[in-house]
Amino acid sequence: MAEYRWPPVNQRRVIGRPVNRVDGLVKVTGRATYSSDVRRPGMLYAALLTCPYAHARVRSIDVSEAERSPGVRAVQVLAPAGTEINWAGADVAMVAAETEEQARDAVRKIKVDYEVLPHLVKEFDLSRAQAMNRAKPSGEAVTGDPDQALKEADVVFEGEYTIPVITHSCLQPHGQVVAWGEKEIEFFANTQAVSTVGADLAKALEVPAEIVHVQQHSVGGAYGSKFQAESWAAAAARLSKAAGGRPVWFHLDRRTELEVAGCRPSYRARIKIGAKKDGTITVWDSQSWATGGFTGGGLSANLLPFVFVKIPNKRFNHTAVSVNTAPARAWRAPNFPQVAFLTCAALEDLAAQMKMDPLELFLKNVQYTDRPEVYAWQLKKAAELIEWQKKWHPRGQGEKGPVKTGLGIGIGTWGGLGHAAQCRTRIHPDGTVEIELGSQDLGTGTRTVICQVAAESLGLRVGDIRLKIGDNRYPVAGASGGSTTVGGVSAATRRSTLNALDELFKRVAPSLGVSPDQLEAVDGRIRVKGDPSKSLSWKEACQKIGNSPIEAMGANDPKSPGGLISGGVGGVQMAEVRVDTETGQVRLNKLVIVQDCGMIINPKTAESQCYGAATMSICAALMEERIMDQLTGRFINAAYDFYRIASIMDVGEIVVHLDNRPEHDARGVIGLGEPPVVPTIAAISNAVANAIGVRVPEVPITPDRVLAALARRKA
Amino acid sequence: MQSFEYASPTTLQEALSLLSTQWGEVDILAGGTDLLALMKDYIHTPKRVVNIKGIKELGGIQQTSAGLRIGAIVTIRELLENELVQKEYPALIQAARGIRGMQLRNMGTIGGDLCQRPRCWYFRNGFGLLALKDGKSLIPDGENRYHAIFPQGQAYFVSASSFGPPLIALGARVKLASTGGTRELPVEQFFVAPQREGEREIALKPNEILTEILVPPAKGVRNATYEIRPDEGVNWPLVTASVALRMEGNRVASARIVMGHVGPTPVQAVKAAAWLKGKQITEAVAEEAGRRAVEGAKPLSQNGYKVQLAQVAVKRALLAAVAK
Ligand SMILES: Cc1cc2nc3c(=O)[nH]c(=O)nc-3n(C[C@H](O)[C@H](O)[C@H](O)COP(=O)(O)OP(=O)(O)OC[C@H]3O[C@@H](n4cnc5c(N)ncnc54)[C@H](O)[C@@H]3O)c2cc1C
Secondary structure, eight states: OOOOOOOOOOOOSSTTSSSTTTTTHHHHHHOOOBBBGGGOOTTTEEEEEEEESSSEEEEEEEEEHHHHTTTTEEESSSSOOOEEEEEEEEOOOOOEEESSHHHHHTTOOOOOEEEEEOOOOOOOOOOHHHHHHHHHHEEEEEEEEEEHHHHHHHHEEEEEEEEEEEEEEOSSEEEEEEESSSEEEEEOOOOOOOOHHHHHHHHHTTSSSGGGGEEBOOOOOTSOOOOOHHHHHHHHHHHHHTTTOOEEEEEOOOOHHHHHHHEEOOEEEEEEEEEOOOOOEEEEEEEEEESSSHHHHHHHHSSOOOSTTSSSSSEEEEEEESSSSSOOOOOOSHHHHHHHHHHHHHHHHHHHHOOOOHHHHHHHGGSSSSSHHHHHHHHHHHHHHHHHHHHHTTTSOOSSSEEEEEEEEEEEEEEOOOOOOOEEEEEEETTTTTEEEEOOOOSSSSHHHHHHHHHHHHHHHHGEEEEEOOBTTBBBBBOOOOOOOOHHHHHHHHEEEHHHHHHHHHHHHHHHHOOOGEEEEEEEEEEEHHHHHHEEHHHHHHTTTTOOOOOEEEEEEEOOOTTTTTEEEEEEEEEEEEEEEETTTEEEEEEEEEEOOBBOOHHHHHHHHHHHHHHHHHHHHHHHOOEEETTTTTTTTOSSSOOOOOOOOOEEEEEEEOOOOHHHHTTTOOOSSSGGGSSSSHHHHHHHHHHHOOOOBBSOOHHHHHHHHHHHHHH | OOOEEEEOSSSSHHHHOOOSSSSTTEESSOOOTTTTHHHOOOOOOOSSEOTTTTTTGGEEEEEEEEEEEETTTTBBBHHHOOEEEEEHHHHHHHHHHHHOOOHHHHHOOOHHHEEEEOOHHHHHSSSSSSSSSSSSGGGGOOOOTTTTTOOBBBBSSOOOOOHHHHHHHHHOOEEEEETTTEEEEEEHHOOOOSSSOOOSSBBBBOOOEEEEEEEEEOTTEEEEEEEEEESEEEEEOOEEEEEEEETTTEEEEEEEEEEEEEEESSEEOOHHHHHHTTTTHHHHHHHHHHHHTTOOOOOOOOTHHHHHHHHHHHHHHHHHHHOO
């Protein structure tokens, strides 16, 4: 029996190295295929008709002219007469034609008569939402005695903060190619759930799950918005069937992608915190409301206050507002960036009111976190990297000129325990090593870390591993969500490769005249422990396998993770911004990220996750916002001219310090996809407050909001 | 995008003969950086598209006795790299630098920049340039953070061209050709505020091609553009200001101040410019000129901040113009 442990740090040869991505070359040379690149013989193209109204009922729909339009092979009505539509951009009908242009032309010939109904698309006017019966209290949670604690507090701070809905903005819009043939449904997906999305489609189509064959190479971003098979895949499959099994290509256009294919809830919160003179927080009291689209927007009580969960007296009160927009989806660390902003902004404002250094206030209160020592260490490390001692000044007391700089802190946490996953390793008599998992690489480096783990176990190089993922006929692996992939696939791969190696040792041992447990695989050789002169090359060793390859499975089970993985990480970020107080323009000078994530398989891809995550939150802090127009009911900036996201010039300097001290390494692998997205908005918002002397209570921090905050301060 | 007939003539006369007297029938294609987006969104659905990039006489930048002649199909990149422009017209170079996308600079033309359609999101979402509903504009009660602080009638959108303001400040003219001949207009008359839905925001007629831009010599004219942008990306300015100062010694003999993204046309600050006459540009004078430039602004519910931005842009443009 193999021992499933990671090799000690000093014996790792591949793990822990900044290996380049194994699929880097095909990506940068444009040879990687995404579902939108798939071309099949006889393929048709589909186009979607969506509803232009935020709330409407379909009185009638007439597709006859579309059916007669040139090139059209099939039409599917998705919102038949009588359907109530609850958001603009919702599916109405889909057309498949010989070319994409013909499909789009045909869609415009569909005649729909709508009864337009009253809509609500803005969530922050609570009385209006209540009047329309759209506000649902989701209860109150109380710990200790918050009212008494507020009375007894030496200082009470009260503030209100707002963070809007933003979208996932996947570079590659949602969509797929699907072919409903006689025996099987071929599904060229665009998903973060290769092993389950087929069954999801099968359910929608009411066919047996086993007939759906999912394949995928690369995905252009997902961030939590690509778990389901989607109505578009089901509709395209039906079009394919109606067209005699011809494959159907469909992807959303950018406007619809932004409107319906993923967004995260907004929040507004009124927060009261009480503290002792020395900065120790004694009470938290928050009232919040939010929307996650038509289905409302819940927030569980244990999310506020964030990280400082053990504050002794707490009240949490939340209202979910239903608006006529598409439902929210999981967005990279669902809810955490928002609650990190709400919590850290309130803490920083409390410090400013008390004329206290916020770093001191955060340190004072780490006692209320689950991991006081870790946060204290990370706060100090981040402070050192951003030169807090040298650069921090009391709020608003920086430079004299119009351009002011400031520093701010954000703090975060996440789980990231590896998901259930299975891996199959085959060692062929010719020495080839095949690894199979029904997993996916969303651009996060999953392929690379699997190859590193396999190479480490087998004493080979990354390039020696033939990795196969992205197919639901491979062993089942979990969906990529919750930062669970790296833990899941690396533990499963470790077990599977060690099991295969055990078998290889058994077959090789006789020829080296030792027992199997005396063998080790190092540097492309199978050798006798302590006697490296007795060895065989990998190829020679594999010739002893016989005719049929060695095949071994390995699984990760999050319920009994063993020593290979664990969950729970913390992170601290500090930002330095400069603000032009005449124009309200904010620019990020520097962002420091200190983050623990257990054992690091590949520091390069790990750092990349930090850069990418922070960049997303820089967008949210400074530019990104879904703007709903109550007059037309439309997401009025659903295009990249005014739905603003960062360019390389907006990102500033990002310094990543991965906290991999021995105690973290010892915890095994923990996911990192989401954690670094959490603290950034808070850090930037706090830095702006520190720079200009007043809180800009709403993100993104745009020039209009900065100038308004400055004007309020003067008044 | 709707299917269309495509023509790629090589002479101006041929191109002109392919145009229509009605808007909506034919669109001129230069770099296509705006037109293609408009067509994909079905905001423009021309039956014919006439590519003018193959017409040699529309290209090139030349020094003439009357100043600089810039052909309509000169790209933003060519303009940026041109030494004649670099030498005398910092206001144009600074405006061009604001257009940050390399692809835009390589494909986008100066003629296309002047003729591009406004970015108003109601317009781009298919609600019309004036966004009228029952005869009344949606914009005052709608989402108007990027809209005009100097609206004209029902026109609340803002003119998008980054080159409009500096060209007006520099006293430039455009040449417009049709099969009937050519005419010239000062650039300030090229931009117009439409009164009715369906009217254009430029004086170009549907059967005309903008062939060239004539910029008077600017030797001794201190000129600059200052843009305030929300971020550093490929994006639109919130407000811009261009200034041109004819100096006598270190005092202003005459001035032009033009603000961009504040009205449906570039907006000239005539009174502020007149006030500058005889003054030396100091920080305090520039600030006061900025204040005077925004007098009479009528901000909407969400765009009051643009008044301050315009004020600062004018101040900073003036200071940039006289900086060594
Ligand atoms: C993301 C983004 C950001 C941008 N930022 C800026 C910015 O900051 N500042 C700025 O000024 N611009 C900006 N632009 C606009 C860009 O500069 C223009 O799209 C470009 O200059 C248009 O030139 P073109 O040659 O591509 O025009 P086209 O797209 O080919 O044409 C645009 C319009 O002008 C008409 N037209 C073109 N040439 C002529 C002619 N010679 N005579 C008559 N009509 C003509 C066309 O029929 C069409 O209606 C931005 C564009 C994008 C997409």
